[in-house]
Amino acid sequence: MTFLTNTPNGYLSLCYHYIRDNSAEQSFHRILGTSVNEFEKHIEMFSNYFKLIAPSDALSFSYGDYNFKDNEIGLLLTFDDGLSDHYVAAKILAKHGIKAIFFIPTCILKDELPANPIIIHYCIAKFGLSNFLNFLKSSLEKNLNDFNKHMKKFSYIRGNYDEVIQKIKYFFKYELNEKLSRLILLEIYENMFHDKFPNAMEIMHLTKNQVYEMIEMGHSIGTHTHSHISVGSSNLEDNELNFEIIQPKNYIENTFKIKSDFMSYPFGKTIDCLSSKELIVKTDSYKLAFTVEEILNKKSTSPYELGRYMPTSFDTSDLLYKKMITMINRK
Ligand SMILES: [Zn+2]
Structure with a gap:
């Protein structure tokens, strides 16, 4: 650990999308993402400088007595959109003993249809x-x-x-x-x-069997609405909210016989999210919800407005490290 000053008691979270292996890069070279090679370097950097935590630790940090030691900053890895790439990422993480949350829009499993942004990415690519x-x-x-x-x-x-x-x-x-x-x-x-x-569908997204395997590797599955909509800006009626937010949780829990306490907001900017109060009043069924606000998650952070940083294809491990330090030091 190289954090010299007093570190705040908290953790960063990252939100990855595309993690491209050679075959994905060759077939769809115009889709930008983190290469598998770079992803391995990110993991090496994380292991050197951060305390990688499991989803259960994040739960216990928000609701229980989990605390970080002095000079220790936590890090939780998450992956949005249920992309086919995440199967490869899940295996790499398992090799390193790291447990992550994979947020899946249930349309890919239930309807076998892709999520909206992924259609745009692949068709244009x-x-x-x-x-x-x-x-x-x-x-x-x-x-x-x-x-x-x-x-x-x-x-x-x-x-x-x-x-x-x-x-x-x-x-x-x-x-x-x-x-x-x-x-x-x-x-x-x-x-x-x-x-x-x-x-x-196999090119774009995870299959049910892959999700089963990822759960066996120790990873957690969270929801990302049913059809990847901007929840905050959509003015959903109660039945639509139920369809987009509650039913996906039930579907994941019943299909895979697991508990799914986590959701991430599609797009994740303030305009796309509900306030924590609204989410609790309307659903009362999730324990942690993630945005893409670039903040350090502390004890005082609402468990329904946890922040994450989205690494880009330009983020080498050095650059990513610098950005993470900036997030920690931001007041
Ligand atoms: Zn998404």
Whole structure:
């Protein structure tokens, strides 16, 4: 441990998405993520500088008497979206004796359909942005009267690739209502991706059998809503809230015969989350809920507003270490 000053009693949490092995990188090289090689380096850095904790320790930290020693900062690893990559990550972690939480949108297991953002990532990675926009246009044309107004926002010229992708993501997250978003993205998925890749679900997401194995490795499974919606900005009726938040917990618990006390908010920014009070009043069924607010989780942090940092594809272990130290020192 190299924390010289008095360390606060708390832990950081990280939220990983894509962890790409060689075959994933070769087949879908445009999907950005942490390479398996870099991920191994991250783990080495974590073991040198942090006290890796299990999900049960995080529970006990919030509700029981778990405390960190002086000069010790905890670290909890989590993975969002139920990506196929997480099976590889789970095995690497198990090899190092590390237990993590994997947050899964239940649509991938229950309906065998991909989560919204993953459709966007894979379709654009494989077929390019122009093709994606063509499919988007024909689907919008079918489902929306004022589709032209929307298509204008996405005009793609050389040099604005990232900007257009950000606009597409924003459009599906916040501008369309969640039912229409889902309908259109599933249409694009079927026509653009599933048509060419009959095994699309295995390419994109975890299978039930893989989840069983990950549980046997000692990992925990949490929920991430049913269809990966922004809970906070969706104005859900009680029955919809039940469908998106409560039923996923029941489904995971009944299917895998485990307890699932954890959820993470899709997208995870303040606008996407419920306040802890609201979540407790509406559900009373989770013990810990995670956002992507970049904070150190302390005893005083609400167990329903725990923070995490999302490592990017640019985060080498050195850079990640620096960012983690910044989070610890932030007042
Ligand atoms: Zn997510």
